[in-house]
Amino acid sequence: MSYIKNDETIFAAALRVLRTFPLCDRCLGRLFAQYGVNLSNELRGKAIKTYIAMLLAEKISRGENAVELIMELGPNAGYPISELYKRYVSSDLMIKKCYICNNKLSTLIGELAIRSVEALMKVKVSTFLVGVKKDSTMEQREKEVATILGTDSWESIRREIKREVGKKIWAVLGIEPEFRNPDVIVVLDLDKVEATLTLMPLYLKGKYLKFGRYISQMVWIGKDGAKKYKLSVEEECRKLLDIVSGINIRIHASGREDVDARMLGNGRPLIIEVSNPKNRDVDLSRVREALTGNPWVRVVVDKKVSPSAVTWLKESNPHKVYRVVTYSDGKISNIELHNLRKFFTNRTIKQLTPRRVLGRKKEHLRIKKVYEVNAKLLHSNIIEFVVKCDGGLYVKELVHGDDGRTSPSFAEFLQKNLTVLLLDVLKVGDG
Ligand SMILES: [Zn+2]
Structure with a gap:
């Protein structure tokens, strides 16, 4: 043994x-x-x-x-x-108090359970985890005793308190202990006899659509301290804060379109992270209701997800379908467009970081693929391209070539100067 x-x-x-x-x-x-x-x-x-x-x-x-x-x-x-x-020996005996807990452990567990229940009654959660702050006086004394014992057969006082307080919370409130993704962590301070709550963020998965242009994904504050764009997806998402009684939100999206691009089709996947949500037992239909009403930005929430869904979303880089309306400085024929479609089917594109983002991003060569292009003349100088390509491909640069920094490009192929007039994202992934 x-x-x-x-x-x-x-x-x-x-x-x-x-x-x-x-x-x-x-x-x-x-x-x-x-x-x-x-x-x-x-x-x-x-x-x-x-x-x-x-x-x-x-x-x-x-x-x-x-x-x-x-x-x-x-x-x-x-x-x-x-x-x-x-x-x-003698009828006169003074029994010493426990070196570790001063005979207070049972009372302490009871008091901590009461503090915890009081705090938990102020929030709406369905799962919890109990944590105990390290280095309390009791823990330090316990270590001294364990040193004398010299074996590993002991359980720490922190563990006993976590377990015992956890049992009482479960019995009183009927909410379940959960070790991996609890809604809340009850943090116990043994010295101060306090229970404080750390509410874990709430993650809501959904998608967003932008029916207008000049709408940013995040709130964009300019150098003058004013908002650069009137509307943003982030602000639209903030409307759910009241319902979940949260403090702040952060949005995680599967990529980002340009500010002047519309986001159409089935929308772009996103996860809304709500910090400090006091009411996470919320009916999602109420959240959906709060997010309707804006004619230009629409956020749809599907379900609650675990924190790991954020990593998954960030790492996924699905194919995109874009619609690009383009002006050409010279007339274009249908035959040229037919050839372009053929040339760009399953074509590898090399892109140096676009000049327009060089200030924000480092110089870097991207190798991306275009799978399919449809092109039709809206006018002899105006073409509508529909491009299916890898996520992360700079589609405006694919059209105008960025002075040769993207190659091959539509401009290079057609031997014309092309200007992007309108850009829409029609599809992100299979959604
Ligand atoms: Zn004791």
């Missing part, structure tokens, strides 16, 4: 510890938490003390000298060794 130090028994190890430190049943039992199934630490401690008392009584009945040991253990262990002390 792993606890044994030089073949020591539980009994001998407990004796060694109790000769040095006064311990209550619960704190003594916790030192041997690894032993026994379905036993409380309190029962373990009581059993060990009772067993020691019986062995001491046996010694006495055999006429052996046990008085010195009883004198040492009586004040530290209390009942039932204290009864031997009273009979064989």
